[in-house]
Amino acid sequence: MKNPIFELSRRIVSEQRYLALKDSPKFQHKMGSSSKQGSRYIERLIIITYVITTVSILIFSTILVFSDLPLNQRIAHLQSTSLILYAYIFLISTYSVLMFTNILRNYKLFEPIKVLPANIGPKILPLSWFVFNGSSSLFVAVPVIVEFFLHTGNYFSIIFGTVWAFLIMILGYISGCLVVYVMARGSSHARHGHAGTFSNIARISGVIAFFIFFEIAIQTPKYIPVLPSLATNPEFLLVPLLNVAYIAFPYHYLPSQILFGTLVTMLYGALIILLFRKVNSMVFLKITETESAGSSGMDGSKLRISKAGFYRTIFTKEVRNIFRKPQNATMMLIPIFLVLPTLLSLFIYSSSISFGSISIYYSMLSIVIVSSSFYSIALIISEGNGISVLQSLPLTLRDIIYSKNYVGTVIFSIIVIPISTIFLFKNNVDSLILFLLPANLIVAYSYTSLFNLRRLMKKVPKGSTTINFYSFGGNMALLILFAITAGFTAVPAVASTIISIFAVQVPFSHPLSFYLSDLALNLGALFVVMNLVNKTM
Amino acid sequence: MGELSISIRGLYKNYGETRALDGIDLDISSGEIFGILGPNGSGKTTLLRIICSILEPTIGYVSVNGLNVIEKPLIVKEISGYVPETPVLYESLTPMEFLTFIGSVRRIEANVLSTRVQRFAEAFEIMDKMDNFIGSLSFGTKQKVAIISALIHDPQIIILDEAMNGLDPRSARILKNLLINYALAGRTIIFSTHVLEVAESVCNRMAIIYRGKIVDVGTFKEMKEKSGSSDAKLEDIFLKMTGDTDLTSIVNSLGETMNH
Structure with a gap:
């Protein structure tokens, strides 16, 4: 034996x-x-x-x-x-x-x-x-x-x-x-x-x-x-x-x-x-x-249901499902400490960076890449057995994808807004860029996450009774998502750099043109991906 | 009985090389309480999951109230309520939050939902559990929440997979009477069970599935007639149709094994 x-x-x-x-x-x-x-x-x-x-x-x-x-x-x-x-x-x-x-x-x-x-x-x-x-x-x-x-x-x-x-x-x-x-x-x-x-x-x-x-x-x-x-x-x-x-x-x-x-x-x-x-x-x-039984906070005589819209209820359910389950809440941490080394290096050395805030944006795209890839998987696998609840309800894959994308975008925004604000204050940049940089990152997260969620949800077999990290291939799937997301985020950023070079010759000293063209391209990408999701899911 | 509600033709379902359903043909009318009986692994759950559009068949046609389950899965899910074999719920939500979520997805007005949840919770005596996390509830209480979530939108088709599991006698009786009332109101009810007494007392008609095939279908009376014994019990018919008639020798053999 x-x-x-x-x-x-x-x-x-x-x-x-x-x-x-x-x-x-x-x-x-x-x-x-x-x-x-x-x-x-x-x-x-x-x-x-x-x-x-x-x-x-x-x-x-x-x-x-x-x-x-x-x-x-x-x-x-x-x-x-x-x-x-x-x-x-x-x-x-x-x-x-x-x-x-x-x-x-x-x-x-x-x-x-x-x-x-x-x-x-x-x-x-x-x-x-x-x-x-x-x-x-x-x-x-x-x-x-x-x-x-x-x-x-x-x-x-x-x-x-x-x-x-x-x-x-x-x-x-x-x-x-x-x-x-x-x-x-x-x-x-x-x-x-x-x-x-x-x-x-x-x-x-x-x-x-x-x-x-x-x-x-x-x-x-x-x-x-x-x-x-x-x-x-x-x-x-x-x-x-x-x-x-x-x-x-x-x-x-x-x-x-x-x-x-x-x-x-x-x-x-x-x-x-x-x-x-x-x-x-x-x-x-x-x-x-x-798990032990929790005590009831109800008076036991009357139940009250607050009126909430369709997406708000799904959103609330997602938030509760993630943040009330320690094992799910823990997953939300992972992208943060995966990008911490990059961010802290950036923070420590950013004062010596002479390129201005564009290089900060390029570095901060790593948060978009890691978070978009990881949250896309984490938000789906947080369902666990609950995937069978979703499958039995009159919900389209599109509804599920959008609700998960909203939750991911909100969490990402909560993380990225203070970080980018700290970096930008440290570099004394224009107040307009203070708004444009996080906005660009959030839009970039949103469309890449939407694309990743669409890709992953298509892989969930109909009638699935459960789902976990290995349902998509584990670490390999994550690496593939990293690569796809990196490619996706790079295209608007590189294109914006080229556009701003043509527009102002020296983009690093005039980052506004870069951010504006990048925002336009990111919003365009978001529109294209939303269209793709709406038409195919 | 009412109009044709569920129609199944030439239904096959394979899991890899394993055939779970092997050519099912079945009609169920509205107002019927239809029982699906069969030994473990006979294909009951697969059949029920296909009817409510959770699973797709390998081959075959299934329509629910005239809707093809493959072409119109969302509408089929809207008009049906499904209780799975084991209650699968979001354990981090309370029953109240879970039912609010279900009600919202099914677009039930808040005041209507509130009234329904209150009535069901009182009927199943879970008012004091409505604010506890589902993960901390007993199996029976989870089952009650699953049943309420399947009935809360007043579905036209009710599909219950071993729904009596874990229910206390009082709640089981309430559910049985509820199903009878739903049927009288013209709803279609399909449920699988291992408790043959329940099937015998509640079902208008039933089908026995064995190895993915329907081996007998009809009313209890018709089944008795086919079996050739007017005083046969449903259990005897079930065991005969599923090829297990000589259980005494199996039990004796087990007894001998344990004594050695």
């Missing part, structure tokens, strides 16, 4: 994929008449998804690591890059824990296991996550470890590089679990009406603040340019992540450094493992707990 814990952890992952695929004609065709074929197909799919994710990660980090600098500068480059790459291990692990636990909670996948007469315990959660998801994030570190070893020939870089990649991955797991725990903490005491929604929005804000703090900690400009001199600042040894360059990738390995590095690694290893055990138990209990 195989290890039951491993078997169960595998079952959980297979169950996630099965739920995603069971209603699709392709899967039903592959399954044929035998369930064995279906199981084999799912297992193959799990492996293929893992391999594709790993290869994508390897390509991404190899591109970052590659440079044609002279040898001495190349090591400095590798040290700086290692910080970014290890930060990505942290972020990818956090992201993948959030997605993984989202499905576990939505489908209560631990319920069948809870009744078994076996002491399964919390270790099933990290095992299942690590073997089939999380371990792929470790490959982020491979190119920098290999490259550094090739240049220095020092085996310690391989040992310390690998150990710290593992520790940072566990830190990412802990961070993801803490987010899940914080977001879920209030859900066991059923809150009502606006209180529950606002409480979750407050939690989201708290979590965003934490990630901003984290990003600032690793991106403060006075740290990054002086990385090579970290050796002279031993206090950085005690800051996880910042100390990776010193412990794993130093210029020279002195015996004292090896000893100190080993001690610090062991110390942090022990601390991280202790923290991991504690947080893992907490989050496991939270994920497996049964």
